[in-house]
Amino acid sequence: MGRKIKNFLDEEGLEGYVFLQTCNRAEAYFLSDTLSSSVPEKAIERSGEDALSHLLKVASGADSLIVGETEILHQLREAYNEFNGSHGFSSDLEEIFDWALKFGKKVRRETDISSGKTSVVSIGLDHIQEILENLDKKKAVVIGAGKIGAKAARYLKDTGVQGVLVANRTYENAVELAEEINGESYRFSKLPELIRHVEIIVCATGAPHYTLSKDKIPVLEKNKVLLDLSVPRNVHPEVIEMDKIEYISYEELTEKARENLVDRSGEVKKVKRMIRDEVEAFLSEDPLEDLYKKAGRIRRKQLEKAMKELKKRDEGEVLRDFSRSLTDKVLSAVKHEMKSREENWEND
Template sequence: MNFSICGINFKTSQLPLREKVSFSPGQLATALKIINHEVPNAEAMLLSTCNRTELYLATENIVENHDQMVELLGKTAGVPLNKDDSEHFYFKTGIKAAKHLISVAASLDSMVVGETEILGQVKQAYAAASKAQPGCKFIHRLMNQINRTAKRIHTETDISRGRVSVSSIAVEFARKIFDHLENKTAMIVGAGETSELTMKSLVSKGIKNVIVCNRSPEKGKTLAEHYGGEAIDYDQLDEHLPIVDIVVSSTSAPHCVIKAESIRRAITLRHERPMLLIDIAVPRDIEEEADSLEDVYLYDIDDLQKVATENLKRRKKSVDDAWGIIEEELPAIADAMNS
């Protein structure tokens, strides 16, 4: 089968464009249905994280090109993409596409090299593809090899030793803004995996007062109780902002959940005490106008890239070792693609 990938990530574009073609986990089934309608008899897998959106496509006869796949992604997301937008998308075919997928699954193409969350996200994308397309034999064979190679990289190299994640980098921002975290209050908006990892990092660095705000009260309560925090509903978010020093938001909402006006009111009541806002979501959760407010420090996912670049420099040898393992596994991957 012909295998190709078209995508956009933090290296090729800024956050506003990535937001246009992002998909929440709950949107994947519908997105795959649209893709299968547009390209009949194809096997598709869609990966969408805070740092990338990538469409993987296996077809019998049709070899999709760059422009066609960009158009397909735009149609799937329900947004028009112009020629300038298209230039930010990359396109690979055959073994190069498979090699790219391995680099993604093994975190070699991540903002934070060595993080392990991306492998779980790739597996979730595969699970969604398998559920939507029960007969996707090509993707099944390929993913078996991808998982095997990623596992080798994480076990045979030091790439994950002393690793950091997007969530731990977010906590480092907090330590730069505040001299001491012990007497600060943090609010986590969204109770997903990234939020929980951020919660864990905050507590490990001394935060004792934690509030969890989540659309699902039950899930928010479970996370809050685990770390000795308080759970609140979304409609209580604004009234709690004045007592919060740190807000970490990572929801899958398609729109902003924290308005600049809400932050302005909170800052007024805080009497010039600084507030740190860390927006890990794509699309963004916090209105960017909040960044212009006095005593407000707003960072989004692109701002975390600067810290991640230093992380990559420290892991150069492990990265080289990982690429060596990929080269060793390429013949088996090619066999899986051609069988």
């Protein structure tokens, strides 16, 4: 769908737009009075108030598969930054996206739509921290260097554990992940020895059989916390029942994630009311307030330009050019606004 939308934008000759593509959405935002061709098949066309409301739903996370996720706001900002400044990008579209991004922050600040973690990896590692308290003197072994194992290893590094050891059947993958997190890599055959020297065991393999069986566990002198992120379960029941193993199951983590999602879903109604009020206020905005925002955007752009020029030219000369350019552009915006309103009055 993303390619079809991009082709549509090219066919329409649209240059000033924002194109957002993530793993589960492809969207284009642009300003146009008319379209010469139909939108791609299966694409949803929105305009006016409906389009503004949808943009705010996206920015707030209310339209995400994982309600309230924060990554979408970052992706929306990246898409905006990529296309802002391109040929044909209008100040009106810039204003709309500045407004939407600010709303995304406001929603997360004033509601609980993003509260409670929904990632089983982060929930699991929070659970480990509750059990062991301080992790700065603890070591962990991550079994598996795939997507989940890599995510767990990065989380562990960020929590400040003393060391992260990575064991994997394909040794090259263990080396690659260990280098990324400044950890240590080992062959799978070294697992019993590694388990003896760590406090945390993370099983993140995806094999169709048990990868962590009792014969892989040495005689334990101290308690170990075993976080099982494997799907299907790769930890043998005999290991789970061992006296010095405190086991955290994947099912337990997914249940907690579901609970947090239910809590977030209850906030969606509140967010939808905020969206309705925000769009209504945006469309009925005072003309002077609109002019003030335009002046603010002009000031920011001219200041950014002047800051760059200061590295190459005389300070006094740059400041004179900055003040002259700022005055000219602000007065031009005021003149344009007055002319536009005069034409509207005549037409009425």
